[in-house]
Amino acid sequence: MAWRIIEGNQALAIGAKLCRPKVIASYPITPSTHVPETISEFVADGELKADFINVESEQSAISACIGAQATGVRTFTATASQGLALMHEMLYIASGMRLPIVIGCANRALSAPINIWCDHSDTMAERDAGWLQFYAENNQEALDLVLQAYKIAENKEVLLPGMVAIDAYTLTHTFERVDVPSQAEVDRFLPPYKPLYAFLDPEKPITQGSFGTPEHYMEFKYSQQKAMEASKEIIDQVFKEFDGKFKRRYHKIEKYKADDAEILLLTMGSMSGTAKDAVDRLREKGIKVGLAKFTVFRPFPAKELIEIAKRPKVLAVVDRNISLGHKGALFSDATSALASMERRPLTVNFIIGLGGRDISPQNFYEIVEKSEKILKKGKVEKELEWIGVKKEMIP
Amino acid sequence: MIEETEFLAPGHRMCAGCGVALSARIAVNTAGKDTIVVSPTGCMEVTTTQYPETAWRVPFLHVAFENAASAASGIDSALKMLGKRENKNILVFAGDGGTFDIGLQALSGMFERGHKVTFICNDNEAYMNTGIQRCSATPYGAWTTTSPPGKYSIGESKPKKPIARIAAAHCIPYVATATIAYVADYQKKLKKALAVDGPSFIHVLAPCPSGWRFASDELIEVSRLAVQTGVFVLWEVENGEMENLKITKKIPQRKPVEEYLKTQGRFKHLFKPVLRKDVIGQIQAEIDKKFERFGL
Numbered sequence: 001m002a003w004r005i006i007e008g009n010q011a012l013a014i015g016a017k018l019c020r021p022k023v024i025a026s027y028p029i030t031p032s033t034h035v036p037e038t039i040s041e042f043v044a045d046g047e048l049k050a051d052f053i054n055v056e057s058e059q060s061a062i063s064a065c066i067g068a069q070a071t072g073v074r075t076f077t078a079t080a081s082q083g084l085a086l087m088h089e090m091l092y093i094a095s096g097m098r099l100p101i102v103i104g105c106a107n108r109a110l111s112a113p114i115n116i117w118c119d120h121s122d123t124m125a126e127r128d129a130g131w132l133q134f135y136a137e138n139n140q141e142a143l144d145l146v147l148q149a150y151k152i153a154e155n156k157e158v159l160l161p162g163m164v165a166i167d168a169y170t171l172t173h174t175f176e177r178v179d180v181p182s183q184a185e186v187d188r189f190l191p192p193y194k195p196l197y198a199f200l201d202p203e204k205p206i207t208q209g210s211f212g213t214p215e216h217y218m219e220f221k222y223s224q225q226k227a228m229e230a231s232k233e234i235i236d237q238v239f240k241e242f243d244g245k246f247k248r249r250y251h252k253i254e255k256y257k258a259d260d261a262e263i264l265l266l267t268m269g270s271m272s273g274t275a276k277d278a279v280d281r282l283r284e285k286g287i288k289v290g291l292a293k294f295t296v297f298r299p300f301p302a303k304e305l306i307e308i309a310k311r312p313k314v315l316a317v318v319d320r321n322i323s324l325g326h327k328g329a330l331f332s333d334a335t336s337a338l339a340s341m342e343r344r345p346l347t348v349n350f351i352i353g354l355g356g357r358d359i360s361p362q363n364f365y366e367i368v369e370k371s372e373k374i375l376k377k378g379k380v381e382k383e384l385e386w387i388g389v390k391k392e393m394i395p
Numbered sequence: 396m397i398e399e400t401e402f403l404a405p406g407h408r409m410c411a412g413c414g415v416a417l418s419a420r421i422a423v424n425t426a427g428k429d430t431i432v433v434s435p436t437g438c439m440e441v442t443t444t445q446y447p448e449t450a451w452r453v454p455f456l457h458v459a460f461e462n463a464a465s466a467a468s469g470i471d472s473a474l475k476m477l478g479k480r481e482n483k484n485i486l487v488f489a490g491d492g493g494t495f496d497i498g499l500q501a502l503s504g505m506f507e508r509g510h511k512v513t514f515i516c517n518d519n520e521a522y523m524n525t526g527i528q529r530c531s532a533t534p535y536g537a538w539t540t541t542s543p544p545g546k547y548s549i550g551e552s553k554p555k556k557p558i559a560r561i562a563a564a565h566c567i568p569y570v571a572t573a574t575i576a577y578v579a580d581y582q583k584k585l586k587k588a589l590a591v592d593g594p595s596f597i598h599v600l601a602p603c604p605s606g607w608r609f610a611s612d613e614l615i616e617v618s619r620l621a622v623q624t625g626v627f628v629l630w631e632v633e634n635g636e637m638e639n640l641k642i643t644k645k646i647p648q649r650k651p652v653e654e655y656l657k658t659q660g661r662f663k664h665l666f667k668p669v670l671r672k673d674v675i676g677q678i679q680a681e682i683d684k685k686f687e688r689f690g691l
C-alpha cells in the first residue's frame with residue numbers, strides 16, 4: 001500500500017492495471033480520456049502486459065472487448081456520455097453473452113445541447129442493459145470499486161459485466177489522497193482470469209452469440225435476472241473480503257447519520273460528500289437529517305433500502321438525472337422497492353446538478369427545508385422538484 | 396470439392412443453391428481446423444447458429460451487425476496475449492451490408508490497425524436477411540424491395556460501391572476478388588490471404604437465388620456469367636501495391652452483359668414489358684469503360 005495524490009481517472013486506470021487485464025480497447029472522450037492515456041503509458045512502459053487497441057470508435061472499443069473476452073482474457077475499457085451511448089447496443093450483447101467485462105465510466109451529461117460536465121444520465125440510460133453498476137463518491141472508491149467489480153463480475157454465480165461510474169471533473173479531474181494497494185495485495189484478492197464457458201479454442205470449438213428463438217430467448221433473460229439476484233449476496237461477500245484485506249468496508253447502501261433520522265437523503269456519487277457536510281451542519285441545528293448513499297445501483301439493493309426506510313418519515317431522493325416524462329431513476333426504483341412496505345415513508349424527488357450545474361451545501365439546505373415542510377404537513381404536494389433551475393430564463 | 400472433414404456441417408438452414416453457403420464452406424474447409432470464424436448478423440449467421448444447435452465445427456463468434464471487424468480485432472489481440480496466436484486463422488464471413496455499409500468503419504479501423512484477420516465479404520448484393528433490400532453493393536438497375544422499378548424508377552439508381560478497391564486503398568498486405576464458380580482461383584487466393592502477416596480481404600461474389608430470382612441449380616452458371624461478361628472481375632493486389640493489380644482470370648472474349656442480366660428475375664423489368672435498351676446499354680457501357688480504364 002502507498003499513499004498517492006491522484007485524480008479519479010488515474011484511480012480508474014491504476015485500479016484497472018492492478019487487475020491485469022490482457023486487452024484494453026479504448027477511444028478518447030472528455031472527461032474520461034486520461035484513463036486510456038494513463039493505461040497506454042502503463043503498456044508502453046511495460047508496467048502492464050497487455051495489448052492496447054486504439055480503436056476507431058467506442059462501438060468498436062466495446063466490440064473488441066467482447067471479442068477478446070469471448071476468446072478468454074480479462075478486458076477493460078473506459079468511456080463517458082456519448083461514448084457509452086454509442087456502445088449501447090453492445091452493452092446488452094456483452095451481458096447477454098455473460099462476459100464479465102469492466103468499464104470505467106466518467107459520468108457526463110448527454111447531448112443535446114452538447115455538454116462535457118457531470119450528471120448521471122449516461123449510465124442511468126444503461127441501467128436496463130444487464131450490467132452491474134457501481135458509483136464512487138471519491139477517488140479511493142473509484143479505485144477500490146474497480147478491483148471489487150472484477151471480482152464480483154467474474155464470480156461463477158454472476159458472470160455479468162460491470163461499470164464503475166465516477167463523476168465528471170468532481171472526481172475525474174480532482175486530485176485526492178488515495179491509498180493504492182500493491183500488486184501483490186491485489187493478486188491475493190483477485191486471481192488470474194480463467195474463463196469458465198467463454199473461450200474460442202479450436203481444440204474445443206463452441207459457438208458464441210447464437211440465434212435465440214422464442215423457444216429459448218426468455219430463459220436467457222431469466223438466467224441473467226437470476227444472476228443479478230445472486231450477485232446481491234456475492235457483492236456482500238466480496239465487499240467483506242475486501243474489507244478484510246484492505247481495511248475499507250463498502251456497502252451497497254452506505255448510511256450516514258441515518259439511524260435516528262426523520263428526513264433521509266438518498267444520494268449517489270460525489271454529491272454525497274457535499275450532502276454529508278450539509279447533514280453535519282443541519283444536525284448542529286438540531287434537525288434530524290441523515291443520508292443513504294447508493295454505491296450499488298444494479299442490482300438494485302431493494303432489501304437494504306427497505307430496512308433503512310423503516311424509521312425516517314421522509315425520504316428525499318436526490319437524482320442527478322431525469323427520465324424525461326417521469327422522474328429521476330433513483331426515485332423510480334426506490335419508490336417501487338418501497339411499495340411492498342406496510343408503513344412507508346413519504347417520498348419526494350429532487351432533480352439536481354444536471355449538465356454540471358454546481359451542487360452546494362445550500363442546495364441540500366433547501367432540499368431539507370422542503371422535506372421539513374412535508375414532514376410537518378404529513379403529505380407530499382409536489383413529488384418532483386427541480387433544485388437550482390433558473391425558471392425565469394424559460395419562456 | 397467435398398473435403399474429408401466438413402467444418403460447416405450439413406443440416407444448416409441456408410437455402411438450396413445459396414452462394415454464401417458455398418463460399419463459406421469452401422473457405423472454412425480450405426482454412427482448416429485451426430480457424431476461428433467471426434460473423435456479423437446476416438443470413439449465414441442466423442441460419443447456422445440457432446440455439447441450441449450450431450453448424451460450426453470450428454469456434455464461432457457473432458456479436459452484432461456492424462462490428463465483426465472490431466470483434467475479430469479483439470480476438471487477434473487476446474490470442475496474442477494468451478500466447479496462442481501462432482498457426483491460427485481468424486476468418487470473418489460478412490455479408491455485403493456488414494461490409495460495404497454498416498460495417499465499413501469497423502473494417503477500415505481493423506485494416507489500419509493491422510490485425511491479422513482474413514475478412515471475406517460474401518456479397519449477395521442486398522440485405523437478404525431482412526428480405527432483399529438494396530444496399531451500396533446492389534448493382535445499377537436491379538430490383539430489390541426498396542429499389543422497386545416503377546414509373547419513375549428503373550430499379551437501383553446508383554452504381555455498386557467498389558469495395559475491394561476501397562480495401563486495397565488501405566495498403567493492406569492482400570486484397571482479392573473471387574467467386575464460387577472459380578473454386579481453384581478462390582482457394583489459391585484464400586491461402587495467400589491466410590499466409591500474410593496482417594489484414595487480408597477477399598470480396599466474393601456469392602449469388603442469391605431467392606433475392607436475385609433464379610433457380611437454385613443455376614448458381615454456378617450465374618456466378619460464371621458474372622465473370623465472363625465482365626460484370627465481376629477477378630483480381631488481386633499483393634503487398635498493398637495497387638499499381639501491381641493482377642488480373643487472375645483474363646476474359647479475352649467478353650460476353651454481352653445482357654446474357655448475365657437475362658438469367659435473373661431482379662433485372663426482368665429491363666426486358667419486359669418493353670426492352671430497356673437504354674438501361675442495358677448503359678450497364679454495358681460502364682463495363683466497357685471499366686475494361687478500358689484498367690486496361691483489362
Ligand SMILES: Cc1ncc(C[n+]2csc(CCOP(=O)(O)OP(=O)(O)O)c2C)c(N)n1
Nearest residue numbers: 436437438460490491492493521522523524
Ligand atoms: C444495427 C442493426 N441494424 C439493422 C439490423 C437488421 N439486419 C440484420 S441482417 C441485415 C442485412 C444483412 O445483409 P448483409 O450483410 O448483406 O448479409 P446477407 O443477409 O445479405 O447475407 C439487416 C439489415 C441489425 N441486425 N442491426
Ligand SMILES: [Mg+2]
Nearest residue numbers: 490491521523
Ligand atoms: Mg447481402
